[in-house]
Amino acid sequence: MITLYLVTLAISFIPVVVYTIYVVAAITSRTSFPRSLELFPPVSIVIPAYNEEKVIESRLQNLSSAYPLELMEIIVSNDGSTDDTEQIAKDSMKQFSLHGMVITHERSGVNKAINRGIDHTTNEIVVITGADGLFDENTISDLMGVLTSSDDIGAVSGDMITYAEGDTLFSKSESAYRSIYGRICTWESNVHSTYCFNGAVVAFKKKASSSLNTRRGADDASMALSVIRNGYKCKYVPSAKFYELVPHEFSEQRRQKIRRATRLLEATICNRDVFSPKYGKFGMIIYPLRFLMFAVVPATFFLSLILWTLVLGSISLLYGPAFIGLIILLVLSGNIRANMLSSFIIYQGYLLVGLFNMLRDVHIWEPNKRTGI
Template identity: 70%
Template sequence: MVTAIPLTVYFIYIIAALTSKSKTPIPLENYPLISIVIPAYNEESSIADRLNNLADIYPKDKMEIIVSNDGSEDKTAEVARKAIDNNYLQGKVITYPRSGVNKAINRGINESSNDIVVITGADGLFDEKTIPDLLSVLLSSPDIGAVSGDLIPIAKGESVFSNSEAAYRSIYGKICTWESKVHSTYCFNGPVVAFKKEASSILNTRRGADDASMALSVIKKGYRCQYVPSAKFYEYVPDKFYEQRRQKIRRSTRLLEATFFNRDVLSASCGKFKTIVFPLRILMFFVVPTMFFLSIILWTAVLALINPLYGLGLIALIILIVISGSLKPNILSSFIIYQAYLFLGLFNMLRDVHIWEPTERVKI
């Protein structure tokens, strides 16, 4: 049973990923008015490039920019204002004391004046199709309340940790696409999210990832949340163990919090989301990591009773699988690493992680 549960859950997801195909969004005939909210903390080195990027890919007269400066201690606000002016953008910078990304997003949304809001990060890039494809799917049906796109990891060096991200992302979007076809996915990528204001709710400022919490609130209000693989966000990912471990455990913790503190979605009227998608995610996030490592311990003990070398051989095999990810991205190596992140994230839920220091910024 301990081994069967992880195998069964991931067998379902692998089949879902292999059989899931995404549709190409229909090109927009008219670009709608949108507000773009960018939460920022100490983004002096990246915010100008981000705003230059947005100015190049969407009509300036259809776009309002709101940089929600979360108590930056550098020149983020000054650089952002200058970039807004230099690009002749409609927008502003709002500055408040440091309080975390969720509150910064709430403040940005409150300051926005359009019915459609795009949330994005201050340290990555969109391509020319990102926003149009997001909006095409968002506006394709009145029951779609929010959409998210695909995150493309960019690393300045290769390691088992940066390669694990590439392998993880190769299947992540396919699972989210399958969940979207079933009903909805709430595993959004925070830097590439768009939603209708009428479908959104205020984010909990202390608990839960902003992207997952937003999606779950939309689903609870009776709307669907869709994944748009063609809408890309290019993001630098750390290649060093310490940096990636810190980032991934924080993200795992926030995703676990969003899932746990929005479990009342199980009492909402949201069809197959509450009967299929959400229960599977609960198993994936809370049960599988624990069962996975427990099964390793039990199998190691059983094999060691037969012959100590067998037990050592199992541990050596697992280590080799993880290390193999440094040579070539592969799902097995990524799976083991991400089970560790989720398992550590379970314990990290006991801490308050709504405020954190950003990882290293590198120009893409």
């Protein structure tokens, strides 16, 4: 009994310590505001797109007012869409006086679509964004304000603001998750760099980046890690907003989150050699903590729940089921009001499934249901 209790405490210690560090970091993180630009640099904007006929026109219209037209090049990288994405994108480019092109290629996944889009860009600074969301009028300029503020900054990412068509446990869990996510990324940026970018709002200098692995790894994390490997820093810009519709149904959120968890884990584990003094505070502080968060905490968290159930059940037959009931109530409490405990438990589940899902090839993605933006 004593041995089981000590083992349970030891395993529980890992998630408690890791997330205590992150909570303290989020509370104490300081946000700095981007400098105002006197001269706006020319940028190329790459939009990987697959079956985006319901949203691509609105997205291009949004971009037409997000940055000076004469300084903006748009590359829509159409990844083998089977709907009217290509034609609608071409028509919208003309309608909104956007300079650039629509390139179409066989279905090969988001990473390759991004690589192909980048190959067609003509500017030194590239912005990667999604087709299913919106920038505000300051998003790109705020990204540029930080990206061009120092030669050692190679990439930047902005903040994602989510909204949903339904108010459910799963849409609320996303809201709670986002409430702390940006603060953690900001803290990491203050220490050195973050690689937990939001893929729908990323900007980078070509000289600082490398081509994405086309089969493994999330595009945003892989991009940031390549920049860090090349000796540059990656910064989070909370004022640069991207507004994205997120799933409110469990089946849709589960599919999206497991895919994202899998790809993020791939990027993290495949780049484990950055755990090195060679990469400064990122290699010795940020990466180890993220590795623990993604690859170790989910397994130890659920194992500790099983062990605590056994420990409490050995004291009284009622205590074990009562403990399980408490965990279920904590998860369901997120349906009443968004909170971090409910969101934490749900996302540990997604990460745990993502660990097993790494055995599958998930580089070809399916978009969420599109309803227009």
